[in-house]
Amino acid sequence: MNILGVHAGHDSSASLIIDGKIVADVAEERFNRIKHSPGLPFRSIEYCLRSQGLSMNDIDVIAIPSQSPISSLSLLFEGIYKKETKGPTLKSTLKSVLKKEKEEKTRIRWQQELPLYIQKFKIASHTKVVHIEHHQSHAASAYYTSGTREKQLVVTMDGHGDESSITIWRAEDGKLSCLKRFGYGASLGWFYSNVTEAIGWMHGDGEGKTMGLDPYGKRDKLKGLLDSFYPKFKNGEIIYEHDFGDLNVYNENGYNQYHFRDADEIKKLVDKYGREDIAAEAQRVLEEQCFNIIFPWMEKEKTQNLSCSGGIFLNVKLNQRIWETGKVKLHTIYGNPADAGLAVGAALQAYYDAKPEAPIHLMRDLYYGPEYSNEEIEVILKARNLKYTKVDNAPQHAAKLLADNKIVAWFQGRMESGPRALGNRSILMSANRSENKDIINAKVKFREAFRPFCPSLLWEKREDYLENCRDEFFMITSFTCKPEKRNKIPAVVHADHTLRPQTVKKELNERYWSLINEFGKLTGEYLLMNTSLNVMGEPMINHPREAIRCFYDNGMDYLILNDFVLSKD
Ligand SMILES: [Fe+2]
Structure with a gap:
């Protein structure tokens, strides 16, 4: 059962769930580079389908996290309302939309003659379309994960x-x-x-x-x-x-x-x-x-x-x-609780409506975005005449640089959905010196000095750092830092002595876990300052070429793309 979730409000996004398993989820802002981008998430849908080798013809259900039968999605799924049979506001909303469209001639013309690119996203005749109410989609994202x-x-x-x-x-x-x-x-x-x-x-x-x-x-x-x-x-x-x-x-x-x-x-x-x-x-x-x-x-x-x-x-x-x-x-x-998470919520609800007896799995990571192979990255580096080295053990290499108090951009595997970098699109620095927070703010993120940075720490060491701790995979809850650790990791302890951590489990992200573990062996602290790979006001970086551009546009020392290391030395 292939379910495509499509959210077209602000923070528009698309997700794909196959037989109850989330296999892709991404917000449109990561592709069009407009933060909180509203509208039709064409590129996100395209990614969801391409990542699994599917086309619109393979989709059984489209789940839309909005009760309104008329939304901007009508532009995307031409013909959708011929299928729609229920919805209390359908008639009245249709009336008002048609009235509005009379006044907006260009919009009518645009709907009648869809560009070829958009025609790719027409729904197949066998695909069912369901509307899941906005808050039920939020609720589903929490319960069904x-x-x-x-x-x-x-x-x-x-x-x-x-x-x-x-x-x-x-x-x-x-x-x-x-x-x-x-x-x-x-x-x-x-x-x-x-x-x-x-x-x-x-x-x-x-x-x-x-x-x-x-x-x-x-x-x-x-x-x-x-x-x-x-x-x-x-x-x-x-x-x-x-x-x-x-x-x-x-x-x-x-x-x-x-x-x-x-x-x-x-x-x-x-x-x-x-x-x-x-x-x-x-x-x-x-x-x-x-x-x-x-x-x-x-x-x-x-x-x-x-x-x-x-x-x-x-x-x-x-x-x-x-x-x-x-x-x-x-x-x-839910680790992606704002509206970018609605596409997943609606799709999950559609799945459990069809299979209410299905098991509910615990969500422990958000690595549902695009990834790039070493081969793809090397082509990009060569085309730009950039000097780079390839290393056998990137986590160990990065750990040494971080122990030497360097700023390292860490680009690995699938991009995170949700607002936080969880070790695949991250800027990392040692949290062991208090001035490092100011260094990242001044040289890399260009943001307000009072804002705290989040740490990633080894799951096995969580009780060393966190009061009253429990599993925390998404940086979505703060915890009070143990008093004996506050001056050991000052760069990530906020003014109220709290931390907003990600506890990193080896089975969920082995490369990132290894990096932190190696850093711990060198410095005694199994914790790193971790902020998203972007600059203030921009969406998180998705593509290697954006990472390269970001690297040369600020004061980072190293960029590690999979196994390739770029340096400003
Ligand atoms: Fe919402």
Whole structure:
């Protein structure tokens, strides 16, 4: 059973699931190089099919993570609505779309005469098309990767999608049942994004910076100051809905920027009280309100198992606080929880709808993107007249350079889906010197000095470094660093003594594990600073030629592409 998941909103993406196994998943931004790229993910679909030697004719089901029967996907799958038989809003939406299209003559013309390239993606007559609601797609991404069919509560939270901002699900025996759904007025995601925009970053992009700034502010100092800007919850129910007004979208060369009027008002408070204390208050509010929703529902459902997805759960500190309550026994957060993960979620839901009795496997890595062979890479290097050497043991070679305090770009195997570099498209440096954080910021990433870097550490050594630890494969939860290690790895310890780690298991990424292990043998610390291979504001690098360009555009010392080493010496 071949299921193609296709998400066409912001952070558009495609995924391919064969007989329940995810075999490819990639966001369009990695190909077209526009961060959070919206629209039709042609290149991602093409990659998913090509990676498995398939064509559109081989697809049994197309799963679309949107309830709306009319979406920009209508441009992609010409003829799709002849097949569509259900959907309560079909008639009314069709009417409004047709009216709009009358006004947009060029769009009609474009739909009638599809370019040959796009015609390749027409659906076959035997392919079934299913729409999976936005939040159910998020919920499916969490439950169907949690490793167990056991009963659990699934919570999804984001800005909004398909008219919901928060949903609560009972997951049991391979099935998801919706218990509660909250609308626009409940959006904690929009609140946090409004604060982010008010501080000076982009709504839908800079939220991690707001979270990184939180420890520099004083918690409770401004308690209550933001009270008129967010919805409030008690005992799992909403007690105050917030009127956010209109969502404004401004598209600049393919890059969507979002804006609500609240951001203007919050900015006045930022100007008056400073961004650090405002960030701290926003984080406090987010944690408090999420607790007011999540734990009452866990009690009602009599379960200690919790799975989460949706963009809010990129907030590693919220995830840490939930874990540290001790109320959660099984805590799963999907590693790609924002909308780029919807293609996988919809495809998984389509699979388990067809096979509800199928086992649920634990997802432990996100290496679902393109890879490049040594032969392909050498052709690229030769064509550019670059000097390089080929080494027999790249992990050992890299470890020596890192022990010598060099900055090494590490490009290996399949690109990660999701926002974090997990050792295949990474920039690495020793975390053993505190100045290394500033060196990477100043010479390579060109980003704000306060932002923390994540570490990758050997899974076997996790208890040496992390308080209250558990498996953490995706850098999606922070943990408090053991006091005795804080001055040993200062470059990755944040102002609140936390780490946002990836624990690296040998069986999941042997080359990366070997690199860290060799580094540990040389320095005594089985941990490295790991940041994604890109520069600030750009998507993670996919192709060797982009890695080469990035290497010569900043202050990295070495680039290792599979077995090939490039040096600036
Ligand atoms: Fe979402």
